[in-house]
Amino acid sequence: IGNLFNPPPRMCGGFDMVLSSGVIEHFAGDRRTDSIVAHLQLTRPGGLVIISVPAAACPTYRIWKLYWELRGWWPYGFEKPYTRGELLQRSADAGLVEPSVTSFGTWQSFGDHLLRNVLRLPAPDWWSRASWLDRCVGSTHVLVALRTPSPLPALSTTG
Numbered sequence: 001i002g003n004l005f006n007p008p009p010r011m012c013g014g015f016d017m018v019l020s021s022g023v024i025e026h027f028a029g030d031r032r033t034d035s036i037v038a039h040l041q042l043t044r045p046g047g048l049v050i051i052s053v054p055a056a057a058c059p060t061y062r063i064w065k066l067y068w069e070l071r072g073w074w075p076y077g078f079e080k081p082y083t084r085g086e087l088l089q090r091s092a093d094a095g096l097v098e099p100s101v102t103s104f105g106t107w108q109s110f111g112d113h114l115l116r117n118v119l120r121l122p123a124p125d126w127w128s129r130a131s132w133l134d135r136c137v138g139s140t141h142v143l144v145a146l147r148t149p150s151p152l153p154a155l156s157t158t159g
Contacts, residue, residue, distance in 0.1 A: 004038045011042055018043045021052035025079050032086075036094040045149040049096060050142065054081040055103055058139040087143050096145035103138035 002008065004023070024035040039049045054061055061081065068074045084101050091099040 005034060007038070007042055013042070013044050015042050015047060016044060017048040017050065019050040019052075022054075024051060025053045025081055026077060028078065028080065032080075033090045033093050036090055036096070040094060040096070040147045043147040045147060047147045049145050049147060051087075051091075052140055052142045053087065054079070055138055055141045056081040056083045056086075057137050059137060061139050082141055084141060087141055091143055091145055095148045096143075097148050099143055099145035102142050102144070104140055104142070 018039045020039065024032060027035050036049075036051065039051060043049055056062075058081070065074065065079070084103065087101055088099055
C-alpha cells in the first residue's frame, strides 16, 4: 500500500519492468499523465513500462458501466476509459520511448459485460478469441513502452 505519486525513494529507478492494470483510468486532467510518469519513476532508465486500461470505444463496456451507474452501483469510483490516441499522447508527454498500444477483448467483453453481467446468461470463455474489431472496439488497451534514459518530467501540481 502506498502513494502512486510519492513512492518510497528506495523504490525509484529500481525496476526493470513496471506493470499496472486498471489504475490510471481513475485519474482526471493532468493527473492522467502524472500517473504514467509515476510508473517511470519506479522504472530504471531503459526499463519497460506496461499499462493496461479500459478502452473508451468499447460499446459493451460503455453499456455495462452505464447500466450499473443507472442502478446506483458502480463500485470503482471515478473511471474514465482511454482512447488509443490519448494513451499514446500521454505516454509521449510522460517521456516514454517507442510507445505502442495493442487492443483486444471484443468477444470477451461481449460475453462478460452483456451476456453474463447484464443479461445474466452463461458467457462462453472468449478470452483468447481475437477479432478484427479489437483495434477499434476492443475492451482493453495495453501500452508497452520503454522509459527514456533522460530525466523525467515533473509531476503537475493540479489534480
